[in-house]
Amino acid sequence: MEENHKYISRRNVYKVLMGINIVTAIVRLFLFPNQTIWFHVSIFLATCVVLYIGWEYLLLVHRILNKRMPLEDGQVKRILVQIFLCAVFYSILGQLLFKAAGLVFHEEIPELLDKIAYVLYLFVAMIFNLVFFGSYYFFRWKADLIRAERLQLEQSLVKYDALRNQLNPHFLFNALASLNSLIFENQQLASDYLQQLSRVYRYTLQNKDKQTVSLQTEMDFIRHYIFLFKTRFNDAIEFKIEINEIALEKGVVPVTLQILLENAVKHNVISSAHQLVISIYDEDGFLVVENNIRKKSQVETSNQQGIDNLKALYHYLDPRPVEIVETIERFVVRIPLV
Numbered sequence: 001m002e003e004n005h006k007y008i009s010r011r012n013v014y015k016v017l018m019g020i021n022i023v024t025a026i027v028r029l030f031l032f033p034n035q036t037i038w039f040h041v042s043i044f045l046a047t048c049v050v051l052y053i054g055w056e057y058l059l060l061v062h063r064i065l066n067k068r069m070p071l072e073d074g075q076v077k078r079i080l081v082q083i084f085l086c087a088v089f090y091s092i093l094g095q096l097l098f099k100a101a102g103l104v105f106h107e108e109i110p111e112l113l114d115k116i117a118y119v120l121y122l123f124v125a126m127i128f129n130l131v132f133f134g135s136y137y138f139f140r141w142k143a144d145l146i147r148a149e150r151l152q153l154e155q156s157l158v159k160y161d162a163l164r165n166q167l168n169p170h171f172l173f174n175a176l177a178s179l180n181s182l183i184f185e186n187q188q189l190a191s192d193y194l195q196q197l198s199r200v201y202r203y204t205l206q207n208k209d210k211q212t213v214s215l216q217t218e219m220d221f222i223r224h225y226i227f228l229f230k231t232r233f234n235d236a237i238e239f240k241i242e243i244n245e246i247a248l249e250k251g252v253v254p255v256t257l258q259i260l261l262e263n264a265v266k267h268n269v270i271s272s273a274h275q276l277v278i279s280i281y282d283e284d285g286f287l288v289v290e291n292n293i294r295k296k297s298q299v300e301t302s303n304q305q306g307i308d309n310l311k312a313l314y315h316y317l318d319p320r321p322v323e324i325v326e327t328i329e330r331f332v333v334r335i336p337l338v
Contacts, residue, residue, distance in 0.1 A: 250337035
């Protein structure tokens with residue numbers, strides 16, 4: 001708590017104190033209408049001194065107690081000691097200044113005002129410390145919350161990178177197997193396939209450290225990726241793309257679509273008899289990837305946490321959650337465009 005006072009602007013504190021003093025001065029005018037104007041001026045000045053010196057005294061006591069009685073060693077004891085020291089100081093200082101003001105301006109302080117002032121300064125001591133410790137606990141809670149969110153974000157990034165590293169070798173294995181057969185069947189197509197494959201990996205490498213890319217950039221990349229799937233599965237897989245021009249300017253996490261398309265291909269039967277249809281479109285500020293379901297009985301190298309990791313990562317980029325809807329016939333993922 002050594003730097004707690006830095007969270008509280010000294011200028012703002014003085015403005016509040018002046019406001020409190022003006023309000024109490026107005027109240028005194030109504031409570032003691034028979035007193036002279038010099039009486040009210042003297043009390044006003046005395047109260048100013050008590051409030052301003054009292055705040056600076058609080059800062060001093062705070063610094064001293066931080067060294068001798070850190071909050072970490074006992075919060076209740078520390079708070080009570082600080083309140084007690086402030087209350088005693090404010091009461092003594094207030095009484096002395098009131099008496100001095102009465103002597104200077106030759107005014108007698110009413111007994112009722114004397115008692116009110118005594119209680120008021122005890123109350124001020126409580127309020128000052130309440131504000132002080134309240135700000136400390138609030139900012140400590142806020143700092144802990146920020147640290148926790150940063151830690152969760154770092155964990156999500158680690159999981160996301162691990163997921164991407166797991167998907168790429170699996171995809172590369174299938175891509176090379178397809179390329180091997182194409183070399184003997186159609187050399188021109190094999191050359192085109194290799195070029196598209198290189199562009200896929202170039203995109204992955206170029207954007208691996210970026211938090212987001214434009215949807216336009218992601219769509220340019222995914223068309224290379226789709227070419228590889230179409231070459232591998234021919235008419236057994238179909239892609240329907242309908243993206244609004246405005247949506248293309250929004251952002252997504254790099255290779256989001258790769259993960260979702262790979263997920264659809266990995267978990268479904270793809271054949272001429274069971275065509276996999278994947279639709280990619282935007283809707284109400286979301287990127288939507290939808291496919292029909294023909295689930296495989298067994299999935300090799302399945303990563304059940306793939307979409308969960310995407311959900312965790314997007315949680316830090318947009319307040320809207322990643323939405324997943326699964327029915328008997330359809331599987332739909334809605335990604336917020338950031």
